Amino acid sequence: MLSDVSVSPAHASAAVRDRRIGAYASRAHRARYLLILIGLIVAALALVVLVLSWDNHQVPFSDRWWRVSRMRSESLTVIALVTLCHSFATVSFQTATNNRIITPSIMGFESLYILIQTAAVFFFGISGLVGIDGFAQFLIQTACMVSFAVLLYSWLFSGRLGNLHIMLLVGIIIGTGLGALSTFMQRMLDPNEFDVLRARMFGNVGNADTDFLWFVAPVCLVSAAAIWMLARRLDTVALGSEISTNLGLNHKRQVMIILTLVTILMAMSTSLVGPMTFLGFLVATLAYSVTDTYSHRRILPVAWLLGFVILGGAYFLLRHVLPMVDTVTIIVELVGGVVFLIVVLRKGRL
Amino acid sequence: MSSALRTRITHVDALSRPGTARRPPHRSWLRRRLPLMTAIVLTAALLTLSVFTGVADITDTTGRGHEFTWITRVPRTVALVLAGASMAMAGLIMQLMTQNRFVEPTTVGTTEWAGLGLLLTYILLPMPSITVRMVVAIVFAFAGTLIFFLFLRRVTLRSSLIVPIIGIMFGAVISAVSTFIALEFDLLQTLGAWFAGRFTGIEAGRYEPLWIVGVVAVIVVIVADRFTVAGLGKDVATNAGLNYERVVLLGVGLVSIVTGVVTVVIGSLPFLGLIVPNLVSMIRGDNLRTNIPWVFLTGIWIVTVCDLIGRVLIMPFEVPVSLVLGAVGSVVFILLLLRTRRSVAL
């Protein structure tokens, strides 16, 4: 055997067990993680109760109570789904691209979404937006976004000449180009039409498009579950293409799979509440520093819960305490953007 | 070769493209200058075309058509020249200073910062004069670009392709801040309007501030070499006798002035500072001194052609130049990236 010291078997396994640490750097670390996880779960549950019963003078859990809280529970469901999408998508995306200063929103398919919405209003007026609200159109829109992204990945990343950074840049540029087209069309709208469009352009939790929740929710859950099952592979992908290839992974294929799942999650979230650029980044950054581990199985749930608490908390505050509910997502975006700036300025290496 | 090759792969730099160190055979002064002089003549022809393009007929001396010549056509054409040349030059300066091919005002957030400044002046001041607007835009652009440069210096980069990615994200954050503020004050639609670069509405009395960038252009021609040296890094620059910090501040200052003025008067001209210097280097190699006039001319050409397309496409209406430029610029940017792929491929 390797070791020069001969040790009795019982001794050996005891010694080994003492050295095992798993995903945490130390026992204290593990305890801290569990504490945070439980704390977040409690906070999330408390938030749910708070949102449902604030200013709800009906008898709790009576018929009338549920009726009043129906809208709220719908909002909570939307928040849960949106934060699930953004947290899982951003963490996986950052792992796949080996870069923590980036978010999947930058890739341009959200610009595609805005373009489609803008074009609908531009060509068909306000009724145009209504016109594209059918399920078929929803599917087409989602399919557009996902296929655009997947085409981009396969063209620029998975081939022999594939380069991740170039793919990212091209996605960004296409996004910018589409954005310019949208802005141009928006300018030509009359203010009424623009107002209606505006609601679609920004993440809007209070006014989410829940018509297709029956479709969106399962897709989100399945995609998130897929990422959860890939979590251990993500841990290895995070080590870079050379080490993960050395360890037996087909790095390119794994990244493609991850990117596709990311795209699906982002498309679902965008269809619910519109584009949100920095929520995922905010949540992922906090999750990394809070969990301080490489293990995605630990990071992902914390990221989701953090997102739920933050977005849900903001929703609660801005709906019931300060009446600015339309700007919930904008404020979260703003905070996320500021966090991004801080992280970028403090980073040592990219 | 392994380490040299690795360098080639991980630093896709502007100024060290293999195989472009060409030195043309020694020819007479006239023959050497011939391409440039031809280009100048062609440019003059293009600009004349620009003066004559439009809805009104300016050769009409009986009616009022001819008045447009000096009210809108010539000012517009002059604005095209100044804006095109100066934004191209701003991109060149930034690329020299960062030794990165993809850096320019619209990919590192400079224009977004200028836009934020502009927005704030409209909100905070009752009727901001154009001078105030420009000054604030310049100050904001200066601060923002400096922050980005500081960030670049503190961070070790494994690939220079990361720089524009981060820069664009940076710009996106500032843009989000502007959007939020604009939403609060219900200025979102107008913000979009200001930001979209357009030469419509440029007329005598409104475009004069652009001459400032002309002055900047002259300054740049004089001090261009310093930016190249500064781009080689603080140590090399100091060793060469340059005050590094001062040169960086000067460069960022000049870029901010240009960006601030152009953003306020015209709006955002996306990708211009990126594609012009790259196109010129691709064709002519990397001799800065002789490239400067070509950068100016190419900048003028691209902006003028895009503007002409915008004027003609849906006559009598106009497509703003930022849209045409955005479309053309993104295609060229993507083509440049694809070319990079070949040299990076492993």
Add this chain to the structure above:
Amino acid sequence: MIRLSNVIKRYGGDVEIGPVSIELPSGGIIALVGPNGAGKSTVLTMMGRLLAPDAGTVEVGGLDVHRAPSKQVARTVSILRQENHFVTRLTVRQLVGFGRYPYSGGRLTEHDEDKISEAIDFLNLTDLEQRFLDQLSGGQRQRAYVAMVLAQDTEYVLLDEPLNNLDAQHSVQMMQQLRRAADQLGRTIVIVLHDINFAAAYSDRIVAMENGRIAVHGTPDEIIRDEVLSAVFHTPVTVVDGPGGKFAVYHR
């Protein structure tokens, strides 16, 4: 054994590595040496299937490394290159634990933990195993990476310039530990080296490359000679008898 058959790699028209054909017996340390730009890293990278050749085949331990499933290859050949950057924070033990990935897919069994401990102890990292990688010195970090590759328990281990960031003491220690790995664990270690004298002192075979081709290969006795080395390195080399064996002098 390692067999390369007519392996060619082209870079942008003017640069070409190969054709390279060689059969290397397993067991012991094989040193890949040569001047800058000779193609040593490229050949090693192709051996470890991190890079696909433009022509030819690479067989290691009976497997065509570019055609066999990567997971299977991962249990036969492991490769470590120089610059490894990643964003996650790992402790030494966690990093070495990744070496077991081809066997357990991230779920470490007790057997895996044994292997990890063995690899860590073998490279004298026992005291450091709880530390984060960014808290270690360059030499210690390098050892942690090599421990990961050892824990991967492959018959063939490929190392690309592992001594690069190590000072004299740690370079010697690393070579001694690699020698032990070859002797006690029966591994075949192919290592790209810049310093010909380390190759002379520790390897069983030396492959000298020059201008993209194999110039000469053989035992240290055959290679460490004035005329051979001078031709390969394009500079006059004198081989003298040193205290521990033959020594190549070329500094003046």
